[in-house]
Amino acid sequence: MKVLVVEDERGLAESITDYMTKEEYICETAATFREADEKIHLYQYDCIIVDLTLPDGSGLHLIQTLKQLVATTGIIIISARNSLEDKLKGLEIGSDDYLTKPFHLSELNARVKSLLRRRQFGGHNELRFHEITVVPHARRVYVNEQLTTLSRKEYDLLLYFLSNTDVVLTKASIAEHLWGDNIDSADSFDMVYSHIKNLRRKLLDKGAADYVQSVYGIGYKFGSL
Amino acid sequence: MKLLNKANYIYLLFSLVIYLLSALAFYQVTRFLIYDEVESRLRVEKRDFEAYVRTHHDWSSSPYFVENKIVVTPVSQRTQPPPEAFSDTLILNRYDNELIPFRQLTFYEPVDGVMHRVAIRKSLIQTYRLLEAITATMVLFLGMLLLGTFWFQSRLSGRLWQPFYDTLATIKRFDLSSTLPLQLPQPAITEFSELNDVLRKMADKMQHDYHSLKEFTENASHEMQTPLALINAKVEQLIQTEQLTATQTHWIDSIYEASRRIARLNQGLLLLAKIENHQFIDVHPVNLSAELRQRLLDMDEVLLHKQIRVSEEPGADFQVLLPPFLAESLLSNLVSNAIRHNHPGGFIQVRSSASQLQLCNSGPSLHTAPESLFQRFRKEGNSHESVGLGLAIVRQICDTYHLMVTYQYAEGLHTLTLAGRE
Numbered sequence: 145m146k147v148l149v150v151e152d153e154r155g156l157a158e159s160i161t162d163y164m165t166k167e168e169y170i171c172e173t174a175a176t177f178r179e180a181d182e183k184i185h186l187y188q189y190d191c192i193i194v195d196l197t198l199p200d201g202s203g204l205h206l207i208q209t210l211k212q213l214v215a216t217t218g219i220i221i222i223s224a225r226n227s228l229e230d231k232l233k234g235l236e237i238g239s240d241d242y243l244t245k246p247f248h249l250s251e252l253n254a255r256v257k258s259l260l261r262r263r264q265f266g267g268h269n270e271l272r273f274h275e276i277t278v279v280p281h282a283r284r285v286y287v288n289e290q291l292t293t294l295s296r297k298e299y300d301l302l303l304y305f306l307s308n309t310d311v312v313l314t315k316a317s318i319a320e321h322l323w324g325d326n327i328d329s330a331d332s333f334d335m336v337y338s339h340i341k342n343l344r345r346k347l348l349d350k351g352a353a354d355y356v357q358s359v360y361g362i363g364y365k366f367g368s369l
Numbered sequence: 370m371k372l373l374n375k376a377n378y379i380y381l382l383f384s385l386v387i388y389l390l391s392a393l394a395f396y397q398v399t400r401f402l403i404y405d406e407v408e409s410r411l412r413v414e415k416r417d418f419e420a421y422v423r424t425h426h427d428w429s430s431s432p433y434f435v436e437n438k439i440v441v442t443p444v445s446q447r448t449q450p451p452p453e454a455f456s457d458t459l460i461l462n463r464y465d466n467e468l469i470p471f472r473q474l475t476f477y478e479p480v481d482g483v484m485h486r487v488a489i490r491k492s493l494i495q496t497y498r499l500l501e502a503i504t505a506t507m508v509l510f511l512g513m514l515l516l517g518t519f520w521f522q523s524r525l526s527g528r529l530w531q532p533f534y535d536t537l538a539t540i541k542r543f544d545l546s547s548t549l550p551l552q553l554p555q556p557a558i559t560e561f562s563e564l565n566d567v568l569r570k571m572a573d574k575m576q577h578d579y580h581s582l583k584e585f586t587e588n589a590s591h592e593m594q595t596p597l598a599l600i601n602a603k604v605e606q607l608i609q610t611e612q613l614t615a616t617q618t619h620w621i622d623s624i625y626e627a628s629r630r631i632a633r634l635n636q637g638l639l640l641l642a643k644i645e646n647h648q649f650i651d652v653h654p655v656n657l658s659a660e661l662r663q664r665l666l667d668m669d670e671v672l673l674h675k676q677i678r679v680s681e682e683p684g685a686d687f688q689v690l691l692p693p694f695l696a697e698s699l700l701s702n703l704v705s706n707a708i709r710h711n712h713p714g715g716f717i718q719v720r721s722s723a724s725q726l727q728l729c730n731s732g733p734s735l736h737t738a739p740e741s742l743f744q745r746f747r748k749e750g751n752s753h754e755s756v757g758l759g760l761a762i763v764r765q766i767c768d769t770y771h772l773m774v775t776y777q778y779a780e781g782l783h784t785l786t787l788a789g790r791e
Contacts, residue, residue, distance in 0.1 A: 153595050159602035197591070224594035226636060227643075228694045246598035246632050249605045297670070312608045316629060323670070325633075326701050328709055328755075331671050338674075360618035362608055362625075 145260060148192040149173045150180040150206065151222065152199050160193065163249045164256070166311070177201030184210050190263070191218040191256055196225060196234070204237060211238040218259040222247065248317035254307035271306050274368070275352050278306060287350035297322055298343045305356070305366035314363040340364060373530060377523050384518070388511045396504055403496040404472065408455055411474040414439075414489050415453075419478065426481045440488040441480065450477030450484060458490070469494050532556035536565055543572060545579050546647055583646050590639040597635070600628040630756060637758035640698065641745070644765045649692035652770070657696065657787065658686040658721040661728070664700045665717070668708065677711050677730075681719040687726040689789070691770050699766050702759040703728050703785060710749060710783065725788040732783055739776050 147169045151157040154175065161171040172187075174180035177198045184192070184206070192210065196203035207219055219239040223230060226244040234242050241255050261269055261280060271278040277286040283299060285292045294302065304321050305313070319332035322339070344356050357365045370378075418439060422428055428441050444450075453476035459468040470493040478487050536553055543551050551572035553565040604625045608618065643649065665672070665679050672679060691699070707717050707730035715731035741747055743764040748757040767774045767787065777784045 153599060156595065156599045156602055159599070159606055162606060163602075222598075224591035224598075226594075226639070245594040246601040246628070249602050312605075314605065314608070314625065316625070317605075326705065327668070327671050328705065331674055331708075335670060335674050359608070360613070360615050360622075362618050362622045 145169045145191070146187070146189045147171050147256065148180070148183055148187075148189045150192060150198065150203065151195045152176065153195075159249060160252065163253060167253060167257075169256075177203075177206060180206055181209065184213060188214060189217050191220065191260060193220045193222055193252070193256070194239075196221060196223040196230065204233065207234070207237055207239055216263065218256070218263050220252070220255060220259065222252070248314065248320065250304075250308045250311065250313050250317050251321055254304055254321065257307045271303070273306050273309060273355075276302075276306070276347065278303060287347055287352045290350050292346055292350050294343065294346060297339050298346065301339055301343055308366070310365070310367035312359045312363050312365045318364070373523065373526055376526060377519065380522060381515075381519055384515055388515055392504070392507060392511065395507060396500070399500055399503055403493075403500065407472045407491050407493065407496065408474070411455070411472065411489050411491055415474060415476060415487075418487060418489065422478060422480050428480055428485075438490055440490075441485045443483050444477070444486045445484075450486075452476075457493075460490075470497060529558070532558060532561040533564070536561070536568065540568065540572075545575060550576065583642075586642040587639065590635050590642075593635050594632065597628050597632045600624070604628070634756040634758065637756055637762060641758065641762060641765055644695065644762070644769050647769065649695055652690045652692055655689055655691045655693065655696040656686050657689055657700065657726050658719075660696060661700050661704070661719060661721075661726065664704050665719070668704055671708060672717075675708065675711065676714045677708065678716040679719070680716065681721070684721045685723040687721050687723065687787070689770070689772060689787075691766070695766050695770070699763055702763050706759055706785070707783075709755060725786055727784055727786045729782050729784045731781055734781070735778060735783075739778060742776055743774070
C-alpha cells in the first residue's frame with residue numbers, strides 16, 4: 145500500500161509517516177503543492193493525506209487534479225479549518241474523509257485503513273487478529289469461529305483496536321473515536337473504561353486471549369502478548 | 370433638536386434682543402434730539418424775555434393762551450433763587466379734556482426789582498406724535514426684516530447643509546462587513562468635501578482593519594491548530610516507547626491534556642469570532658425542541674452513566690431561524706452544561722412552547738454571580754474539563770440571531786430559557 149502525505153509542517157508529516165510505516169505502508173511525503181503535484185503525476189498511490197493550506201497552493205486544487213488522474217485513490221483531508229463549508233467542499237470535489245487538526249494519529253490510521261478496506265475490497269474483506277475475526281460489512285465478530293454479540297460501541301471499539309494493534313491508544317483518542325468531541329473527558333473516560341471492561345469480558349468468555357492492556361492510566365494497548 | 374432648528378432658534382433669539390436694544394436706543398436718541406431742540410428754543414425765548422424785561426421793566430401777557438405761555442409769578446426774595454431747570458409737565462386741554470405734555474423752563478428773574486419766577490412752556494404733542502410714528506414704522510420694518518431674514522436663513526442653511534445630510538444618510542447605510550467601499554459625493558463646498566474625504570479614508574481604513582482582523586483571528590487560530598496537531602502526534606509517538614516509567618507517562622499525560630484543552634479553547638474562540646463577524650449567513654428554520662430531544666438522545670450513554678433522568682413536559686415546538694451549524698453548537702453547549710453541572714442521580718427537564726424553550730437541571734447552587742454566567746472563561750468550580758466558553762457561545766449566538774437567553778435559579782433548579790426577542 146502506498147500512501148502520500150502532503151503536509152508542510154515537517155514534524156507532523158514525519159509523525160504520520162512513522163506511524164504509517166509501522167503499519168507496513170509505504171509512505172512518502174510532500175511539503176509543498178509543487179512537490180505533491182509532481183508526485184501524483186509520476187506515481188500511483190492508494191491513498192493520499194492532504195493538508196488544505198499549503199504554502200504555495202490549495203490542497204483542494206491538488207485533489208481536483210488527482211481525481212482527474214486516478215479516480216480510485218483514496219483521499220483524506222487534514223485541515224486546521226473546522227468549518228462546515230470546507231468539509232462539504234472537500235467531500236464535494238471527491239475527498240473521502242475530513243479530519244480537523246489536531247487529530248489523533250491512531251484516528252487517522254483507523255480512517256486510512258477503513259478507507260482502503262472500502263476501496264479495495266468494497267468492504268467485503270475480513271479483519272483477522274489471531275482467533276478474532278471481524279466482518280466489517282456485516283458488522284459481525286467471531287472468536288474461534290463463534291459469533292460474539294457486541295454492542296455498537298463495543299464493536300466500534302474493537303474495530304478501532306484492530307486498526308491500531310500493538311500501539312498505545314490514549315483514552316482521549318478512544319473517547320473521541322466513539323463519541324466525537326462533544327462530551328466531557330471525565331465522563332467519557334469512565335465510559336471508555338466500562339466499555340473496554342465489557343468487551344474484554346465478552347472476548348474472554350468466547351475463549352480469546354486477553355489482548356487489552358492498560359498503560360499507566362494514559363491509555364490502552366491491544367496487541368499480542 | 371436638529372442643527373438647523375437650533376441655529377435658527379439661536380439666531381432668532383439673538384436678533385430679537387439686538388432689535389429690541391436698537392429700537393430702544395433709536396427711541397432714546399430721537400427723544401434726546403427732540404428735547405434738545407425744544408430746550409434750545411425755550412432758551413432763546415428766555416433770552417427774548419430777559420431782553421424784553423430789561424427794556425420795559427415790566428411784563429404783562431394774558432394768561433389765557435396755553436401754548437407758548439410765559440407764566441410770571443412774584444416770589445419772596447429771601448431765599449436764594451434756584452438755578453434754571455427743565456421739567457416735563459402735563460396740562461389739561463380745556464376742550465378735549467386731555468392731558469397734553471409740555472416741556473417747561475423755570476427760572477427766576479427780577480422784574481422791576483422784584484424777584485419773579487418765570488416758567489416758559491412748549492407743547493410736546495407734535496414731537497410725541499413724531500416719535501410714535503417713527504417708533505411704529507421702525508418696529509414694523511425691523512420685524513419684517515427679522516422674519517424675512519429668518520425665513521431666508523432657514524431656507525439657505527437647509528440648502529447649504531444638504532451635502533452634510535446626504536453624507537450622514539450614506540454613512541448610516543454603510544455596512545462595515547461588506548466589501549463595497551463607502552461611496553460619497555464630492556460637494557462643491559470645501560469643508561464638506563474635506564469631511565467626505567476624511568470619512569472615506571476612515572471607512573476604508575476601518576474596512577481594511579475589520580477584514581484583516583477577521584483574517585488575523587482566523588489565521589491565528591488555524592496556525593495554532595497545526596502546532597497542536599504536532600504536539601498530539603509527538604505525544605502519541607512518545608507513549609509508544611517501551612521504557613517509559615509511570616512518572617514520565619503521567620507527565621506526558623499532563624502535556625497531552627493541556628494541549629487538548631488549548632485546542633478546545635482555540636476552537637471555541639474561533640467560533641465566537643466567526644459568530645461576531647457574522648460569518649454564518651445561511652439561516653434556516655430550525656425546530657429547536659426536536660433538535661434538543663435528538664441531542665439528549667445522542668447523549669443517552671452519558672446520561673445513563675451519570676444516572677441523570679430526562680423528562681419532558683408536553684408542549685408546542687419552539688421554532689427559530691438559525692444557521693444549522695450554530696443551532697447544533699447552541700444545543701450541544703446547553704446540554705453539556707446541564708449534564709456537567711448536574712449531580713449523579715439528578716434530572717434534566719425540557720419545557721417547550723411556541724415562544725420559548727426551557728432546559729432545567731438539578732445541581733448545586735452557583736458560586737459565582739448569575740449575571741457573570743455568560744461571560745467568557747467563566748467556570749463553575751475548578752473543572753478542568755470546561756474551558757468556560759460554552760455559555761458565552763450560547764449568548765453570542767442568541768445576541769447575533771435575535772434570541773434571548775436568560776438564567777434563573779430556584780430551589781436547586783437551574784433554568785436556562787431561550788426565547789425570541791421582540
